[in-house]
Amino acid sequence: MNISEIELKNGLKIIHDYTPSRKTINIIVAVKVGSRHEEKKEHGLAHFVEHLLFKNNSERGIDEIRKEVDQLGGELNAFTTKEVTYFTLKILSYHFVKGVKLLSDIILKPQFSDDEINLEKLVVKEEIRMYKDSPEELVFDNFFKASWDSHPLVREILGTEKSVTSFDKDLIISFYNKHYRTDNMIVGVSGDVSSKKVEEVFANYFYKNDVNNLLRTINQKPPKYRPRSIFLKRNFEQVQILWGTEGYIPGDPRRESLALLSVSLGGGISSRLFRELREKKGLVYNVETQLLTFKDASLFGIYTATAPQTVVETFQTLLQERENLLKNGISKEELDLAKRQTINSILMAIESPSQRLFYLLDSYLVYGKIIPWLDKIRKIRKVTVGDVNDTIRDIFNRPFSISVVGPINSQHKDVLKGEIKND
Structure with a gap:
C-alpha cells in the first residue's frame, strides 16, 4: 500500500491510497458537518442538506444523475453522522474523471428549489416516523441524553418533525454556504490512479466557490458527563x-x-x-x-x-x-x-x-x-x-x-x- 497526502490551494485535503491492478476506484468525500454543528433552529439540517444535494443541480437533473451512475457502473451513497457527512462513490477505474465531476456537481452545485425542499420535508418526516418505530435507535439516542444532557452531540441526526417543518430556503442556503467549503472537506481516493492524476482532477472540479467565504461557527466544546x-x-x-x-x-x-x-x-x-x-x-x-x-x-x-x-x-x-x-x-x-x-x-x-x-x-x-x-x-x-x-x-x-x-x-x-x- 502506498498512501500519500495532498492539499490543494483551496484547502481541500486528499488522502490517496494507491492500489495498483484494481479495476475499481473508491472515492469518499467527508464534509466536516453533522448534527453537533447545528444551531437549535438548524436541528436536522445537516441530514436534510445531504438529501437535497441528490436533487436537481445547476449542471444536471436528478434523472440524469441516476442515469450516469448506472452508466458508470457505479455505487453512489451518502449518510450523515453527528460530526461528518459522507458521500461515497465506487466506479470502474477508467471512469475516474467522470466520477469526480459527478460528485462535484452533486456536492458543489445545488439548486435548492422550493418545490424540492417542500417535497423532501415530507420524505424526511416519514424517515423520522420510521425512526420512532425503531427501539434500537431510541435507546441509543436516549443514552446520549442520559449521559450528556442537552449538548449538541445529543441531538438526533434526523431532527424533529417540528424542526424540519420550520426549514426555509434562506436558512438552508446559509447553512450550506457556511459548511460546504473545500477547506472543510477531506477526500479519500483508493485505486489504480496516480497521485498526480488525483491532484489534477480534483483541482479542476473541486474548486472553491466565492459564496463559501463565510466564517464557520462550530460548537467544539466537549460535553460534560451528567449521568441519569x-x-x-x-x-x-x-x-x-x-x-x-x-x-x-x-x-x-x-x-x-x-x-x-x-x-x-x-x-x-x-x-x-x-x-x-x-x-x-x-x-x-x-x-x-x-x-x-x-x-x-x-x-x-x-x-x-x-x-x-x-x-x-x-x-x-x-x-x-x-x-x-x-x-x-x-x-x-x-x-x-x-x-x-x-x-x-x-x-x-x-x-x-x-x-x-x-x-x-x-x-x-x-x-x-x-x-x-x-x-x-x-x-x-x-x-x-x-x-x-x-x-x-x-x-x-x-x-x-x-x-x-x-x-x-x-x-x-x-x-x-x-x-x-x-x-
Whole structure:
C-alpha cells in the first residue's frame, strides 16, 4: 500500500491510497458537518442538506444523475453522522474523471428549489416516523441524553418533525454556504490512479466557490458527563437496555485497554456477557458492548434486549458481572483472546478498499493525521493484564447512566433506577 497526502490551494485535503491492478476506484468525500454543528433552529439540517444535494443541480437533473451512475457502473451513497457527512462513490477505474465531476456537481452545485425542499420535508418526516418505530435507535439516542444532557452531540441526526417543518430556503442556503467549503472537506481516493492524476482532477472540479467565504461557527466544546436514567414506555415486544458511563477520548493512552476490555466483555460469542446472559441463562438473543467515540468525547456502554418478565434478572446478571470484574479482573487468557480478535479485525478490515479508506479518513478527522495500522497493532500488543484491570477499577467505579425503552413497569424502574447515583 502506498498512501500519500495532498492539499490543494483551496484547502481541500486528499488522502490517496494507491492500489495498483484494481479495476475499481473508491472515492469518499467527508464534509466536516453533522448534527453537533447545528444551531437549535438548524436541528436536522445537516441530514436534510445531504438529501437535497441528490436533487436537481445547476449542471444536471436528478434523472440524469441516476442515469450516469448506472452508466458508470457505479455505487453512489451518502449518510450523515453527528460530526461528518459522507458521500461515497465506487466506479470502474477508467471512469475516474467522470466520477469526480459527478460528485462535484452533486456536492458543489445545488439548486435548492422550493418545490424540492417542500417535497423532501415530507420524505424526511416519514424517515423520522420510521425512526420512532425503531427501539434500537431510541435507546441509543436516549443514552446520549442520559449521559450528556442537552449538548449538541445529543441531538438526533434526523431532527424533529417540528424542526424540519420550520426549514426555509434562506436558512438552508446559509447553512450550506457556511459548511460546504473545500477547506472543510477531506477526500479519500483508493485505486489504480496516480497521485498526480488525483491532484489534477480534483483541482479542476473541486474548486472553491466565492459564496463559501463565510466564517464557520462550530460548537467544539466537549460535553460534560451528567449521568441519569431515562425510561421510555413503548409497546414493543422487548425491553431495550443501554447501560454505561464515560469512556476515554481519542489520544488517551487507556483507550486500548478499554477497547480490549470491551471485546472481552461483550465483543463476540466467546465474551463473558454472551456466555452468561445467552448461553447459560437464555435471557437474551444478543448482548454487546459499545464504544461510542467522537472527536473530543466518548461513552462506554453495554447494550442488550430482553423480554419484560426477564428484565430484572438480566440487569441483576449485569451487576453480578460488574462485581466479578471488580473483584477478580480478567485473566491473561481472556486478554490474549481479545488481542487476537482485535488484531484480526484490523487486518481483515484493511483488505477492504472502502473500509481502509474510512479508517484513513476517520484517523485524519479525529487526530489530524494518519495513525498507521502497525502503530495501532503495536499499542494493542503492549497492553497488559494490569492495564486492563486498572481500567476495570476506573470505569466500573464511575456512576453509570441508563436508557431503557419498551413495555416497562414500576418494578423495572425501581430496580434499574436504583443504580443511577446522580439521577
